[in-house]
Amino acid sequence: MAAAAAAPALSFPTTLHPPLHQHPRRRRRRRGAEPPACVYSERGITFDPGSAFYRSDSAAGRDLAVLAATLHRRRLRRPDPSAPFLCLDAMCGCGVRALRYLAQAGADFVWANDASDALRPVIVNNLSRFERAAAPEAMARRWVVSHLDATRLLAERFLRREYFDVIDVDSFGGDAAYIRAALLALRIGGLLYLTSTDWRSARGYGSRSSLSSYGAYIRPVPYPNEVGLRMLIGGAVREAAILGFHITPLFSYYAYHGPIFRVMVQLCYGKQDGISNYGFICHCKSCGQSRTFGFDELGQITCGCADKTDPSSITVVGPLWIGPLHDTTFLTEMLSLATEWGWANTIENGVTLEKLLDTMIEESDSRLPPGYIRLDEIASRAKVNSPPLGTLINSLRKEGYAACRSHIGANAIKTSCPIDACLEVAREIRNLR
Ligand SMILES: C[S@@+](CC[C@H](N)C(=O)[O-])C[C@H]1O[C@@H](n2cnc3c(N)ncnc32)[C@H](O)[C@@H]1O
Numbered sequence: 001m002a003a004a005a006a007a008p009a010l011s012f013p014t015t016l017h018p019p020l021h022q023h024p025r026r027r028r029r030r031r032g033a034e035p036p037a038c039v040y041s042e043r044g045i046t047f048d049p050g051s052a053f054y055r056s057d058s059a060a061g062r063d064l065a066v067l068a069a070t071l072h073r074r075r076l077r078r079p080d081p082s083a084p085f086l087c088l089d090a091m092c093g094c095g096v097r098a099l100r101y102l103a104q105a106g107a108d109f110v111w112a113n114d115a116s117d118a119l120r121p122v123i124v125n126n127l128s129r130f131e132r133a134a135a136p137e138a139m140a141r142r143w144v145v146s147h148l149d150a151t152r153l154l155a156e157r158f159l160r161r162e163y164f165d166v167i168d169v170d171s172f173g174g175d176a177a178y179i180r181a182a183l184l185a186l187r188i189g190g191l192l193y194l195t196s197t198d199w200r201s202a203r204g205y206g207s208r209s210s211l212s213s214y215g216a217y218i219r220p221v222p223y224p225n226e227v228g229l230r231m232l233i234g235g236a237v238r239e240a241a242i243l244g245f246h247i248t249p250l251f252s253y254y255a256y257h258g259p260i261f262r263v264m265v266q267l268c269y270g271k272q273d274g275i276s277n278y279g280f281i282c283h284c285k286s287c288g289q290s291r292t293f294g295f296d297e298l299g300q301i302t303c304g305c306a307d308k309t310d311p312s313s314i315t316v317v318g319p320l321w322i323g324p325l326h327d328t329t330f331l332t333e334m335l336s337l338a339t340e341w342g343w344a345n346t347i348e349n350g351v352t353l354e355k356l357l358d359t360m361i362e363e364s365d366s367r368l369p370p371g372y373i374r375l376d377e378i379a380s381r382a383k384v385n386s387p388p389l390g391t392l393i394n395s396l397r398k399e400g401y402a403a404c405r406s407h408i409g410a411n412a413i414k415t416s417c418p419i420d421a422c423l424e425v426a427r428e429i430r431n432l433r
Pocket of ligand 1: 054058092093095172
């Protein structure tokens with residue numbers, strides 16, 4: 001795709017999300033007859049999900065991946081500029097991600113893999129239909145389809161020293177089992193897109209499972225979905241450190257449907273001194289304050305509030321990622337690209353990318369500590385009615401604190417303001433009215 005051009009729109013006939021009673025697979029058909037194609041569309045790219053697991057709700061997560069992969073491709077400075085830009089969709093379902101990396105992110109070559117070989121006709125059909133329409137004269141295929149266990153495929157590519165620029169792992173449940181193999185098969189500087197739907201571990205209802213999968217002991221806190229994202233990043237931090245690298249989170253995205261936790265991390269050269277931004281979050285139920293602690297403070301974890309005497313009021317989770325959830329510069333460039341392509345203002349499956357990315361950019365302020373506070377908690381602790389979200393954020397900013405909405409908690413704020421001062425600001429807002 002040309003650098004400044006809009007994302008290509010294809011001319012396949014489009015039937016958007018047919019109602020269930022009209023779904024082609026539900027109609028009676030003659031034995032042996034080919035099922036009619038049920039064509040879906042994402043940002044102008046059409047495909048047939050066939051019998052694969054496909055959620056149209058996850059389109060925003062795929063939009064973010066395409067924007068990130070495109071930026072990464074544009075930013076690349078390789079010793080060999082002719083080296084192809086390679087993307088792997090390690091658990092591809094119907095191949096929609098592979099298709100979008102090929103069609104929209106400008107990948108030179110995509111590898112679409114799914115353990116289920118029953119999906120082969122669906123994946124091949126989607127990729128070849130695109131290629132025929134986009135470049136009818138092309139002699140060489142720009143994709144390959146395989147049906148291997150993802151770990152085996154990743155390990156094989158690593159052993160052959162064939163590395164990818166982008167690896168997308170979108171499994172059912174958690175991704176922990178694939179992180180190390182995926183990092184091995186990734187080029188240094190490459191992007192790894194991880195997904196987890198293991199909300200029980202992420203929210204602290206399966207502490208032993210989060211410990212065995214991600215090395216983090218997670219217990220319930222008032223901002224469990226942010227902790228889920230931090231646990232996923234923390235897992236990648238730990239695996240990268242074991243391999244002698246480090247990672248930088250480019251963005252973290254929680255979506256309510258599913259629910260789904262997604263993080264895009266970049267593999268960076270060399271081990272960091274110790275593991276920075278990897279530690280513990282301590283939440284005090286008594287005063288509502290959260291704090292972060294490094295490994296060198298283990299044994300000294302306590303809350304500074306008056307109720308120091310009650311150790312049961314403190315919940316400690318970790319080790320996990322305690323740094324910023326996103327990279328501000330990268331997200332700002334993603335938003336510019338979404339605007340350039342006309343994606344920013346359109347609502348797709350209930351998500352407006354501009355609104356989402358704006359909130360994520362605000363969340364990436366490095367002054368903001370982990371966690372968020374819900375307005376009803378502020379109201380109940382301050383013993384006032386809930387202050388309006390925007391007014392509270394503006395007042396906190398006027399006081400010199402970082403404050404913003406959270407893309408994760410709808411009625412919540414993230415702020416660097418200590419809880420006592422925040423309650424005071426909420427009271428002032430209510431008393432002034
Ligand atoms: C959540 S679906 C993928 C959806 C797809 N990425 C999308 O965006 O529509 C997970 C897919 O992973 C495949 N899968 C599960 N375990 C796998 C494994 N170990 N290796 C490769 N594929 C696997 C399943 O067959 C399934 O199609």
